[in-house]
Amino acid sequence: MPEAALREPSRSSTRRQVIAPVAWGAGATLVLSVLILVGSRNLAHFDAALVGYTFSVLFATFGLTYRYAMWLQRPPTAMYWRRGWQAFLRPGWRRRNAGMWFRRVAEDVVANRFIFARNRLRGLTHMLIMWGCLIAVAITFPLVFGWLHFRPVPGDLSLYEAVAFGFPAFRFPHDSAIAFFLFHGLVWASFLVIAGVMLAVRRRMRDEGAAAVQRFAEDFMPLILLFAVSLTGLMLTASYTWMGGYAYTFIAILHAITVIGTFLWLPFGKFFHIFQRPAQLGVGFYKDAGRAQALAHCRRCGHAFSSRMHIEDLIEVEHQLGFTYEIPGDDGHYQWICPRCRRASLAMAQGALWRGRRGGTPLPDTRPLPMPVHVNPGLRQGPLGVEDADNFYP
Amino acid sequence: MPVPDALEFFIDPGRCIGCQACIQACTECDTHKGQSMIQLDYVDRAHSTQTVPVVCLHCDSPTCAEVCPADAIKRTEDGIVQTARKPRCIACNNCVLACPFGVPKMQTKMNLMMKCDMCYDRTSVGLKPWCASACPSQALAFGTREEMARLRPHAKPVNTFQFGRQTIRTKVNIMVPRDAPTDIVDVTASMHEPTIGREILDDVFMERPDGGDA
Structure with missing residues (x-):
């Protein structure tokens, strides 16, 4: 157990750690509330029937900001957050970083490339759910906040007009294909989500590996919520389209409950990864900066194994967490030993205890010691990828 | 289901013959299909056949999880440090660099750290992990303490390790002599020790100075 974990945090520091995230959460909620007031022209275009949704989004905003601010207080997260921005805004690199930002957003966020690399079907699953949810959010949030509404055009009742933030945006015939497509946007979104x-x-x-580690609250609850939202939404469409509005009020309440429940769940469960995940963009810039700087050399075998910046940052993070990997003598800190040499050291330490009992002779001491090598780097038994190879199997 | 308390993992690098059966078996695991999580290294390839097989030792207070900025590494109630949760891992490499035993691997293309989870799909239902099932010399073994005491009367399991000033306790045990003066394996104390083996001559037909065969 790290020493820091054993130390009781003082009451005042605990209070400070909570007050700041609460303030951030309240601030974000306040900003959104003001935007709702302004965007709906002082609630003139606000749909009172959707007030429950609005309040649940406001609550989710508070919860998400609170949790995000709490998360940023963890020493490793705080370090990466700071370093990621420093790397991104590094003088002389900004234009290149801006280009890389668009590229990484396109590849990782829009196209989910890294998820397709894990498994194609898994990539498709995530893609369907992600785009279904994004389309649904893009449609419902502006409607719920009163930022967008539709009205018939005075003098020509065959036309409909979309009004965004109180300004007329565009017109279209209410019986046209575009109207059908727009007014059923949530139906298309629900098709994507249900398939995903x-x-x-x-x-x-079917997957025994997934079955071994999955948990109801973490892995099934989000799927149940998404399915419930999509299904009850479709039931609303079915009710007013084909069933003359049968049980519409009941289904509308049911749909509201599922949607509000999902919003309330957003900050606590798996959905939080939607807001956490973009941190990987910062990691990319941090790694770029590390590659352009001095390398760390293992103090056992002498080979380069990572960026010096990364090792120094990790030493600081470990110190903040209460770990004491400091080694007396020239080695200084265990963090300066490469992963290969750590594994070899484990064997040497065990071998030293068996010395004189199991035979074998220690070979002559030559420093730096040779770098341990993986027994079979081929056949996918060695490094897992280019970075793994660069860092640990040069 | 949790891994039964009575069943434990025992590593004895001194018994490893470098056959790579563990690597092949590991790829069968359902939680990381087709990828081997075993770290098997030659300590000094040019001069010795000594190999060291390392699986995750599942620390009580895992450094990898503590330094993870995304909070992606979780330790289950039964003491298994699970591989990174896929939705959260941001592939920062902190865990790979911080693990005192050098266990995690980074799959950059997938933006994902992967590590041994002691074949959780098997051990959580009372089966042996793949590597321990396949290891012919039982350098990697899985069973009860009573079995180990019976099979290896001269050895005892130890699960406390010293790295400089840091002490780490693990779920996985390493085998040391039964009469060893300590129950702590001091890893950093032996860090600069040369490997164990015999001098290998480059020219196998050369006559040795002592008159023996090369």
């Missing part, structure tokens, strides 16, 4: 949820549940039912 079905693929996800299929994987969780």
